[in-house]
Amino acid sequence: MPGASGGRIGNQRKGYRRIQVEQSGKRGRLTRLGRTLMRRRLVFSALYLLLAAAVILPAQSLLRDTLMFEQQQLINERLALYEQTIYGELQRYRTIPYLVAQSGLIHDLLRYRTPVLQANRYLEEAVRHSEADVIYIMDADGLTLASSNWRAPDNFIGGNFSFRAYFRDAMAGREGGQFAVGTTSRSPGYYISRPIELGEEVAGVAVVKINLTGIERSWQAHDEPVLVADQAGLIVMASRDAWRYRWLPGAGGGVVPPALEIPGAHVDEPPQLSLETIETGDYEIAVIDGEQFLSGSSWIEPLGWQLFYLSSLAPLNQRLDISLLIMIAAAVTVYLLIALLHERREKLRSRREAADAAELRAINGMLHTEIEERRRAEQELRAAEAELVQATKMAALGQISASVAHEINQPLAAMRTELASARLLIARGSQEDVADVLQQVEGLVQRMTVMTRELKNFARKSDGRAEPFDLNDSINNALLLLRGELTRASIQVYKALPNAPVEVLGEQVRLEQVTVNLVRNAIDAMKATQRRELRICVREESACAILAVEDSGSGIACDPRQLFEPFFTTKDSGAGMGLGLAIAERIVTAMGGSIGAENLPSGGARFTVTIPRRTS
Ligand code: ADP
Numbered sequence: 001m002p003g004a005s006g007g008r009i010g011n012q013r014k015g016y017r018r019i020q021v022e023q024s025g026k027r028g029r030l031t032r033l034g035r036t037l038m039r040r041r042l043v044f045s046a047l048y049l050l051l052a053a054a055v056i057l058p059a060q061s062l063l064r065d066t067l068m069f070e071q072q073q074l075i076n077e078r079l080a081l082y083e084q085t086i087y088g089e090l091q092r093y094r095t096i097p098y099l100v101a102q103s104g105l106i107h108d109l110l111r112y113r114t115p116v117l118q119a120n121r122y123l124e125e126a127v128r129h130s131e132a133d134v135i136y137i138m139d140a141d142g143l144t145l146a147s148s149n150w151r152a153p154d155n156f157i158g159g160n161f162s163f164r165a166y167f168r169d170a171m172a173g174r175e176g177g178q179f180a181v182g183t184t185s186r187s188p189g190y191y192i193s194r195p196i197e198l199g200e201e202v203a204g205v206a207v208v209k210i211n212l213t214g215i216e217r218s219w220q221a222h223d224e225p226v227l228v229a230d231q232a233g234l235i236v237m238a239s240r241d242a243w244r245y246r247w248l249p250g251a252g253g254g255v256v257p258p259a260l261e262i263p264g265a266h267v268d269e270p271p272q273l274s275l276e277t278i279e280t281g282d283y284e285i286a287v288i289d290g291e292q293f294l295s296g297s298s299w300i301e302p303l304g305w306q307l308f309y310l311s312s313l314a315p316l317n318q319r320l321d322i323s324l325l326i327m328i329a330a331a332v333t334v335y336l337l338i339a340l341l342h343e344r345r346e347k348l349r350s351r352r353e354a355a356d357a358a359e360l361r362a363i364n365g366m367l368h369t370e371i372e373e374r375r376r377a378e379q380e381l382r383a384a385e386a387e388l389v390q391a392t393k394m395a396a397l398g399q400i401s402a403s404v405a406h407e408i409n410q411p412l413a414a415m416r417t418e419l420a421s422a423r424l425l426i427a428r429g430s431q432e433d434v435a436d437v438l439q440q441v442e443g444l445v446q447r448m449t450v451m452t453r454e455l456k457n458f459a460r461k462s463d464g465r466a467e468p469f470d471l472n473d474s475i476n477n478a479l480l481l482l483r484g485e486l487t488r489a490s491i492q493v494y495k496a497l498p499n500a501p502v503e504v505l506g507e508q509v510r511l512e513q514v515t516v517n518l519v520r521n522a523i524d525a526m527k528a529t530q531r532r533e534l535r536i537c538v539r540e541e542s543a544c545a546i547l548a549v550e551d552s553g554s555g556i557a558c559d560p561r562q563l564f565e566p567f568f569t570t571k572d573s574g575a576g577m578g579l580g581l582a583i584a585e586r587i588v589t590a591m592g593g594s595i596g597a598e599n600l601p602s603g604g605a606r607f608t609v610t611i612p613r614r615t616s
Helices: 002-024 028-100 106-114 116-130 165-171 212-221 314-428 431-459 471-486 507-524 562-563 581-588
Strands: 134-139 144-147 176-183 187-199 199-211 226-229 236-238 275-280 281-287 293-302 305-312 467-470 492-496 503-506 533-540 542-550 593-600 604-612
Touching: 028 134, 028 187, 028 199, 028 212, 028 226, 028 293, 028 305, 028 314, 106 116, 106 134, 106 144, 106 187, 106 199, 116 134, 116 144, 165 187, 165 199, 165 503, 187 492, 199 562, 212 236, 226 314, 293 314, 305 314, 305 593, 314 431, 467 471, 467 507, 471 492, 471 507, 471 533, 503 507, 503 604, 507 533, 507 542, 507 604, 562 593, 581 593, 581 604
Parallel strands: 492 533
Antiparallel strands: 134 144, 134 199, 176 187, 187 199, 226 236, 226 305, 275 281, 281 293, 293 305, 467 503, 533 542, 542 604, 593 604
């Protein structure tokens, strides 16, 4: 239906405008979108940074703790090992002066000062077997009588070491032990002494000098920072040369700088080793000359020495740095991966959006073209329809011209006869009869006037504009016009109209014309019947309104479709022209509706007019 399709086209056009508006606002939307994306990216980066820090920092701390713990464990193991090594090494030599002190040869030497050569050889032999540095015998005055190094030019024989603490200890009947720098050899060593008793009396002292450099060399070979401080805090053994013979305050219990006993010359005060300790939780970190060490110490009990094992923190820090770097690199890689994936998704989405927009534009264009085409087609259709209606009317007029001529000829012939008889009556002077004849003529003229008016109506091309109106109103107007006729004919009118207005589109006056025609026909049809009831009812359906005009008249005697043909009438000549229903059908069709007729089972006829409702 043209009305319905027009409505759809109207909606589509609105849609088209909306799309255009959306496109023009695209730029602003894009910059807004860009800002939102940027903000989202910043928030994500900040959150990711926080998350990465929340993972990396505790992981680093955990790793540090683990590494420190492992290193501390290693330190403790090493300390136990070295403590054993040093103690065992010294223990190994402890028996030598004791055994030497028991020797009869040595007793003879102290008693008789002879045989010196055998004593020297004896001591030399003892050194060879024990790997001690030097073994020598002193008399009660501290004078060296025999020595294992008797062959060397700087041998100890004749030397007096009564000033040494180990000599004094031995003379007091005790075992002596002391670290010292040799006066003759100038080489440092550990001295262990024993008294040589002849009867009740201490007649001399047997001494073994031990060179500790072998142990140190093994430390150096393994690059392990170890140092040993004696009771005075003097570093007597160290894996690093720079640390040896320096004073470590507090170590070994020494609180005052010790003196390296070098008799005859002067008393050397050893330089101090700069060592700071930093307590970090369970660990102690020692800083020596700017280098950081994780340290551990233990006491070599029988000697009163303190052993320090230092483990450089540089490799640990390096491992921590590397792990930090790896974790940061992993976090950055993950971030980049996420960013890359996100970017790809964004690209895909924008590509899809662009494709959608292009598709939308294409559809839009197609829709626009289609709308234009439909509008043009509709205009053409309307024009063709109007032409057709007009042409049909004209054709109908052509067809009926003969019957019109016939219809007009009859009254004309009658008029001619009437006028001839009027002339005769005038000649006879019968005035009264002339008046009758003239009245007849007037009736004929009236009939012809009606016929020409209806023909004009039929042939008239509608130029009225379709406007919305209330169907109820048009029915009420029509009934108002016919009120007199209905009353005169004693017709009972039953009206059933909806309470709310029933909006339809068309020409209200024309529809009133249709209604008047239907009601008039009903009045005519009920002239011969006893029961005279007229029912007018309007009912609404979704797309149309239906007007039904029912009467209790004679009913339709022929095929109901015939009634709508022009000049079909069953009425007496002069009573009807047979154009009313033909005109009504054209009016209703022009409004996009239809008209039909049928007989009622209870007698009488029903005319039904269907008109499309106005859609808002
Ligand atoms: P006219 O009223 O001039 O005859 P119409 O076109 O209005 O022309 O009607 C054509 C014919 O249709 C009528 O002559 C009549 O025979 C028939 N007709 C119309 N209305 C009714 C009706 N309500 N009941 C029976 N016949 C009807």
